[in-house]
Amino acid sequence: MSQIVTRFAPSPTGFLHIGGARTALFNWLYARRFGGTFLLRIEDTDRERSTEAAVEAILDGLGWLGLDWDGEAISQFARAARHREVAHQLLASGGAYRCYASPEDLEDMRRKARLEGKPMRYDGRWRDRDPAQAPPGVAPVIRLRARQEGETIIDDKVQGKVVFANKDLDDLVLLRSDGNPTYMLAVVVDDHDMGVTNVIRGDDHLTNAARQTQIYQALGWDIPVWAHIPLIHGPDGAKLSKRHGALGVDAYRAMGYLPAALRNYLVRLGWSQGDKEFFTTDEIIAAFDLSAIGRSASRFDFAKLENMNGHFMRAMSDDELYKALIATLPHLPGGAEFAAKLDDHRRAQLRAAIPGLKERAKTLVELLDGAAFLFAERPLPMDEKAADILAQGGRAHLAALLPKLETLVEWSGPAAEAVVRAYAEAESVKLGAIAQPLRAALTGRSTSPGIFDVLTVLGREESLGRIEDQARL
RNA sequence: GCUCCCAUCGUCUAGCGGUCCAGGACGUCGCCCUCUCACGGCGAAAACAGGGGUUCGAGCCCCCUUGGGAGCGCCA
Numbered sequence: 001m002s003q004i005v006t007r008f009a010p011s012p013t014g015f016l017h018i019g020g021a022r023t024a025l026f027n028w029l030y031a032r033r034f035g036g037t038f039l040l041r042i043e044d045t046d047r048e049r050s051t052e053a054a055v056e057a058i059l060d061g062l063g064w065l066g067l068d069w070d071g072e073a074i075s076q077f078a079r080a081a082r083h084r085e086v087a088h089q090l091l092a093s094g095g096a097y098r099c100y101a102s103p104e105d106l107e108d109m110r111r112k113a114r115l116e117g118k119p120m121r122y123d124g125r126w127r128d129r130d131p132a133q134a135p136p137g138v139a140p141v142i143r144l145r146a147r148q149e150g151e152t153i154i155d156d157k158v159q160g161k162v163v164f165a166n167k168d169l170d171d172l173v174l175l176r177s178d179g180n181p182t183y184m185l186a187v188v189v190d191d192h193d194m195g196v197t198n199v200i201r202g203d204d205h206l207t208n209a210a211r212q213t214q215i216y217q218a219l220g221w222d223i224p225v226w227a228h229i230p231l232i233h234g235p236d237g238a239k240l241s242k243r244h245g246a247l248g249v250d251a252y253r254a255m256g257y258l259p260a261a262l263r264n265y266l267v268r269l270g271w272s273q274g275d276k277e278f279f280t281t282d283e284i285i286a287a288f289d290l291s292a293i294g295r296s297a298s299r300f301d302f303a304k305l306e307n308m309n310g311h312f313m314r315a316m317s318d319d320e321l322y323k324a325l326i327a328t329l330p331h332l333p334g335g336a337e338f339a340a341k342l343d344d345h346r347r348a349q350l351r352a353a354i355p356g357l358k359e360r361a362k363t364l365v366e367l368l369d370g371a372a373f374l375f376a377e378r379p380l381p382m383d384e385k386a387a388d389i390l391a392q393g394g395r396a397h398l399a400a401l402l403p404k405l406e407t408l409v410e411w412s413g414p415a416a417e418a419v420v421r422a423y424a425e426a427e428s429v430k431l432g433a434i435a436q437p438l439r440a441a442l443t444g445r446s447t448s449p450g451i452f453d454v455l456t457v458l459g460r461e462e463s464l465g466r467i468e469d470q471a472r473l
Numbered sequence: 474g475c476u477c478c479c480a481u482c483g484u485c486u487a488g489c490g491g492u493c494c495a496g497g498a499c500g501u502c503g504c505c506c507u508c509u510c511a512c513g514g515c516g517a518a519a520a521c522a523g524g525g526g527u528u529c530g531a532g533c534c535c536c537c538u539u540g541g542g543a544g545c546g547c548c549a
Contacts, residue, residue, distance in 0.1 A: 011549045043549060076549095103547080110546090118475060120545060141547055159478070168476055168545090176547040183549045207477065207544045230479080231542075265485090268498090272486055275497040294486080296479045297542060304485065304499040314512075360511045370510095389509095420508085435508030447510035 004036025005197045008062075008069070009076075009187070011043040012054035015248030016061035018300065019202065019232050022266045026229060027200045028067045029267065029288040039194055040069035044077045045186055061249035066259050066281070074194065076186055083181030086189050086219070087142050087174045095218035096174055098140035099126040122170040124148075142175040144215060152210045157227040157290040159203065164210040172211055184208065188215045196224055200290070203228035227290045230270055230297045237299055253331050256363030257305065258324065261312040265305045269298045278311060310362035318354045321367075325350075328364050338368060341375055349374050353457045356449025373443035374457065379469045386440035390470055394437030397427070398471040401434065405467070411460040413452035420452075441470040 006027040010020050031038035040062070044050040059073065090096035099122075106122070113120045127145060134140065147166050154162040174185040181189075187208075191199060199209075206228045216223045252262055264279055271293045279287070313321055326342075329335035342350070350371055361367035373380075382390065390398075404419050424434045435451045442454050442463060455463050 009549090013549080046548060049548080099547095106547085113545095114474075116474090120475095143547095162477065164476075170545095173547050178547080180547085182547070187549090202543090203478065204543050208549095210477090228478090233542080235484085237541075268485065270485090275487060277485090277498050294479095298486090299484060301484050301499070307499055310512090359513095362511095385509095417508095424508095430508080432508045439509060445509090449510085451508055 003197070004031055004034040005039065005195050006031045006036060006200055007039040007041055007191070007194060007196050008067075009041045009043050009190075009201075010058050011046065011049075012051060012058060013046065013049040014054055014057075015250065016058045017248055018252070018266070020058075021061065021065060021067075021249050021262075022232060022269065023201055023229065024062060024067050025065070025263060025266055026227075026271075026293075027198075028069075029285060030198060030200060030227075030290065031070075032285045033288045036197075037070045038067075039071065039196070040073040041190060041194070042073055042075050043183070043186070044075055045080070045181065045183065047077070050077075057248065057250065064253055064259060065249060065263065074190070076190060079186070079190060079193075080181055082193065083186050083189050084175060084179060087181065087185060090144070090174065090218055091142055093218075094145065096142050096144050097127060097171075098131055098134070099143045099171075099173075100134045100138045100140045101125060102138065121168075122172075124171055127171060139177040141173045141177050143171040144174055144218060146171050146211075146214045147217075152213050154206070154209045154213065154226055156206070156209070157198075157225060158230075158293050159206060159226075159228050159295060162206065162210075164207070166214075169210055169214065172214075174215070184211055184215065188212050188219070188221075191224060192216075192219075192221050198225045198227060200227040200229060202231050204231060227293075229293055230295055232269060233297050233299045235299055235301065250331070253328065254333065256328070256332060256365035256367070257309050258312050258316075258364070261309040262305070264312070265308050269300070270294050278308070306362045313358050313361060313364075313367070316358075318351070318358070321358055322351050322354050325364055325367055329368075332365055332368055335368065338375065346374065349457055349459075353449065353453070356453040356457075360447075360449065370449070373445070373448060373454070376444060378462075378465055380441075380444040380466060382440060382444050383446070385446035386444050389436045389440045389446060390473075393433075394440060395471060395473060397423075397429075397434050397437050398441055398467050400427075401438075402464070402467055402471050406464060408460075411456075411463075413456045416455045417452045437470075438467070441467050 008020075008024040008027050010016060010024075016024075028038050030036070042055055042058070044055070062069070087096065091098070101122070105125075109123055110120045122143070126143070146169055150166050152164045152166055152169065154164070156162055172184055173182050175181055209226050209228065213223055249262075260281060263281060264284070267279070267284055267288070268277065271288070273287050273292060316324070329339045353371060353374060357367055357370045361370055401420065401423055404423060405416065408415055408419065420434055420438070421431060424431050436446065439448050439451050439454070440446065442448070442451070442458060448454055458466070
């Protein structure tokens, strides 16, 4: 088997959205699976809409997702001369011809086609016309002299065999009148020159594959193996657009998702291996194959992503998770302010709190939120539920408990627990009746990690201070 | 309109003619665990779009209908 070469070819007209990320992932996986090469090509031939910022966003997004490409990213625009060369080569061989039809002519064709209920098709008026008849002063385009009879067959790894009648495919433009290549030409030339063996992309390109096949044939080049994967839809089943769901991958980072979780989720959207849901990246690489990809579009479901992310967080070691949180801080809402407050003491507290926190968080955002009590300053603001707990007899318990806690020689979870339990027993109340007021006083909320863990992480001085603040009111 | 693709629980999916009165996961709802919230455990409700064939037998094959989607540019 020859060496596999795949590529991801985004156009830098905006951020890297989730659909593009999945396409990149599949290409990356396929290359990694078969020991091949994964290339990146920026399709920046549309100078009007391409921006440097978008290129940056795409590279950043791929980097964050862990999809490393081989070699330098290639700029399609920089290869325009080569595209022109190929167009002229085709012209010389008779595989293409100059077309002098004006935009108005084309508009007429379009109108007529619509009137007759037919799809717009270039009528080939210059296909066999003597160029001597060219109207003066009109810059021609170069069109492919496509086969008009027979069929063009796409043997697709995902879609199966798809047949297009050549009569339905017209003579596409290869080179614009301004001398710039079209996407169709550029893709074929670049994929060929880059040695791309497998083209994996969204199935919105399926009909393009037929047109590109014709170009390959005219050039006498080998046709790559096609794999057109189904698109992702938004939660409501409609096409993923900026209105709903089609966020840039940076947004997913800001929502606190882990790259490994997002990869797992994305690959399971359309690809499966029996009932297995969770995969390490190595497992996916080992198991991935195009033949297991379904052909129907799927919806993006945040609930499942979130659940999956929670699994990944819990599966991580405390150290890894801690590092991931710190590294992601600049991207999380409120993360920058949080980072500013991080001194050595607080880093240690945060690290110590991770085991209790990670059971309760599905995203890094939730993890950060759960850690908020560590950084709260006395006197703590109480949320509504916490205030309720304290108002309904909680304060009295705290006042009674405080001196007992103050006598503790050794400040530890088990020691504090012994005191609290003894007190609850003496008062003939359930542990919860004491734990909840404590929680309220210590965190300002009605939910938190185990209360004895909180006591430990906060330390003696801060804990007693917070309890006293509430006991005194 | 034309061409092409698709169709199993709300969602992602398993199923490659009999072992499926359809399995798993998320979500939902109970119960258990329990200092709260989570986690975890147990359990429940929940689907083969409809209609024709083919076959001894169809979720799996064929056709039609319906419903989704994509493409039809001198955009990519």
